[in-house]
Amino acid sequence: MRSEKKKKRKWLRVLGFIVLLLVIGLGVYAFTVYNSLTNAIDTMHQPIDRKKSEKREKPVTLEDKEPFSVLMMGVDEREGDRGRSDSLIVLTVNPNTKTTKMLSIPRDTRTEIIGKGFDDKVNHAYAFGGVEMAMDTVENFLDIPIDYYLQINMESFQDIVDAVGGVTVNNTLDFTYEGVHFPKGELHLSGEKALKYTRMRYEDPRGDFGRQSRQRQIIQGVINKGASFSSLTKFDEIFGALGKNIKTNLTFDEMVDIQKNYKDAAKDITQTEIKGSGTKINKVYYFIVPEDEKQQLQQDLKSHLELN
Template sequence: MRTAKNKKKRKWLRVTGIILLVLLVAGGTYAFTVYKSLKTAVETMHQPIDRKQSEKRQEPVTFKEKDPFSVLMLGVDERAGDKGRSDTMIVLTVNPNNKSVKMLSIPRDTRTKIVGKGTEDKINHAYAFGGIPMSMDTVENFLDIPIDYYMKVNMEGFKDIVDAVGGITVQNDLDFTQDGFHFTKGPLTLNGEKALSYTRMRYEDPRGDFGRQTRQRQIIQGVIQEGASVSSLTNFSDIFAALGKNVKTNLTFDQLMDIQKNYKEAGKNIQQMEIKEQGTMINKIYYGLVSPEEQQRVQNELKAQLELK
């Protein structure tokens, strides 16, 4: 029989979900030590950026009034002496009124205007050219929606987050080998190192980057599920430490607490979105081209989710 104490412990750990827009999942009264550890981790993660409010947003987002909002998640491979590129770009649009989160993966080879650079290039090059602000501006222009916040995850360190939650389980639909690991079809339990390799495979997948994006979303959702279901507090400090070390965001601790309080029902309904494109070679460089019709379709769905006119 589950004790009230164990139920309370599960509520504490759900807070870890806040950081990956799992920030939407849990609630409860916080034990002082857990609260303090979480606040320290979030303060370490907090990294404001010099960027004006979007022209596509007439009024600033107010979490206490439950305004829909968007977050650009950037998965960056950061190594010594290399700024890296945002090989993973996911836009989350959160709507507490219809109680849903829509998760759109943008293929890294997508050709679009790089805002602030004056050229057309692969969308993930925006990070290399101008960091987080240029990535946000470029994605905002491409999708024609305001990008309100960002969350950058160091993919090299993401394995620490997976290990901190005790590993994850995914449903694999393709038999393949990557980095010396063999991944069979069916349910797989992955530690951090295997999870990172699982997300990186692209060339053996007939779906190309779309298959890779699917695996990336599986890993994110796996972290969400494990972070929300663990019944022991013994590793909460490891989880917070891994998040603080490998995640940066312009969301403050108070904003995250408001999201946790006012948007938690939306986090229970995460819907996947994909944007279709046609691969082509331009000047011997591979790009993904998105048709105007497909771009408009995606823009309309996201605007509806954000309740924009």
């Protein structure tokens, strides 16, 4: 009897030791993840000097689960040149309806450049006045507050795709670009191939709209892979790629609030395109959005942000 009690105590001590090792191991792992994440966010965080938006009575509060918007800009930065925002996507996120809307704005869209006082291509706003002017111009065009920005260096975007282990897309157009063949159907793309997949537009019957659709596919693929459990094993590589290639005015605490309060909204993403037509003004090509189309877009986005 006494011998059995000793055996039980021995096994309890062994079990307790194993649990302790697991707790310590997880603690070290959690600390490593946290340390890697905070380092990446410190590098990514780029505050901006921008006045309070006139489209909101008060700044959005993520802690209170309020719908918010983000302007995503894909920028090709070259040495000695700020570059242009060749890809503009507005995300509106609503945790109450658990939905996200992803709207692509054609880079040739003609609109007023806020701060310059004249109409031009929307993607020129970034070249003229950086992130602030781009946000102000898109905010005016859509008549909604732009709360945050996310600037992605497109030259190095392939690092992010590779960090999550590549992405899977459903390709609807058979084409070859820069020596890579992209057949129709489900494709698993590495970072290099994903970048080429998003850059082709002249062979696409839909032109820039086709390219925008492929860009949204890659972004959604990264979001899906980044949110999966398997990606945790690559956290250091993922955070490193994010830190090097992304700039944002989101703080660490705001990112934590988004992860905690808005993650269900990432499960239902609706992709939207702007209707319009191309024309030349003074020999320069522009994409013209009819007024009724613009008003419908504005109304839909305001409703999604619960601003009505």
